[in-house]
Amino acid sequence: MNPGRRLQALMLMALVVIVGIVGIVGMLVMEGLPDLLFFVLAMLPLVLGGWRWMIAGRARQIS
């Protein structure tokens, strides 16, 4: 991977972690619709992981 994509990969990972934490903590604080939105954020790491797995599986990239 070139340096730009390396940095992108790291930033993506950091974002996934932060979004998950924000979602989990936000659900505790909020009620009603915001609660639902934070649940979506809490689920995002798993959803994104599943999506990336499918994409990567299709592409069958071998480093």
Add this chain to the structure above:
Amino acid sequence: MSGAGSRWFRINLWLHRWTSLIATLPFLILCLTGTVLIFHEEVDYLLGVVPEAKSRGFDASLPLSESVAAVKAAYPDERIMSVGIDPDHHPGVLLVVTAPKLEPGFQAAELRFTDIATGELIGDPEQGITLTGFLLELHAEWFLGPWGELVGALIALLVLVSLLSGMVVYAPYVKRVAFGVLRKGKGARLLQLDLHNFIGAMVLGWALVVTVTGLLLGFNNLAIGVWQITGLSDFRAEADAMMPVDALEPPVNLDKVFEVATATAKPGWQVSSVVFPATEFSSPRHYTVLLVGSEGLEERMFSVAFVDAATGEVPVALDLPLYLKAITLSQPLHFGDYGGLPLKILWTLCTWLTLFITANGAWLWWNRRRRRRPEEVATEVAA
């Protein structure tokens, strides 16, 4: 500096490997017991160990003292240690904790239930410890009592170091192998390594939350003790100098305690539990009353009021210190029981994925040790 061959990388690789390996077995137990505890309400309901009241509401028409009197009559050798109400999980039920007379501690305590509307005892008195109660004792205290909480904190600390060092080890990896790529056809070891890193990255945020809150919960009893010594020392000194009340029959009854504590509470705050005088959590003269808020974060927070058991006055009402607030908020964030079934399913998925990478990480170490020389480790992980 953070490349796969750097000293910083090697230190973190060493930390990640050994903290993970030391914590593997207790962590597997925590994951398995934690999975059941996520669904403790459902499990208790299915096993029929949840006492149900005839009336689902909090019927104030019958004094709570009637319930207390019924428990005393049924267990004449015991005293009331505390009572609690939990309208969300046990509507219409008064939870009464009893212990042998003159026993100040909760170690030998038993939990009884009464129907608030009728004042009658409900539930099976011979039930003993429930399955979820047994698993919680294992999960939170390792059957070692309050000291076991510190063992739990130590395990959480090991896992936290493992997670943080894992992030450092992961950084050069993710620069080389894109997130989500599994190198199939290149041997079982590389496939398992990719799975370990990929799943680890997915659950890292959740794992950090659960581990940090687990660490905080491990200091629960210690923090309460510190608060009693520091924040409550003046009040306790004054209370100890006062004439004690009869702990078995305090002059001010439970209904009066609810009344005065609610009247002096902040708007929207309600009594959650009352500790009777002369226990490890109350003075020889005062009831200790825990109050909870009604919405948002306040639903998860406590404030404390002390009610004079001789006069019915409230000499002290105060919020918890910051460190106890943090520990109180850690409970829902650790067990994931604040967002209904969807959040419980998310917690379960993350727990099982974490269980998998724990076992697969141990396999990776064992497999490398069996096949390779130590000096090849850094090169391989970087691959």
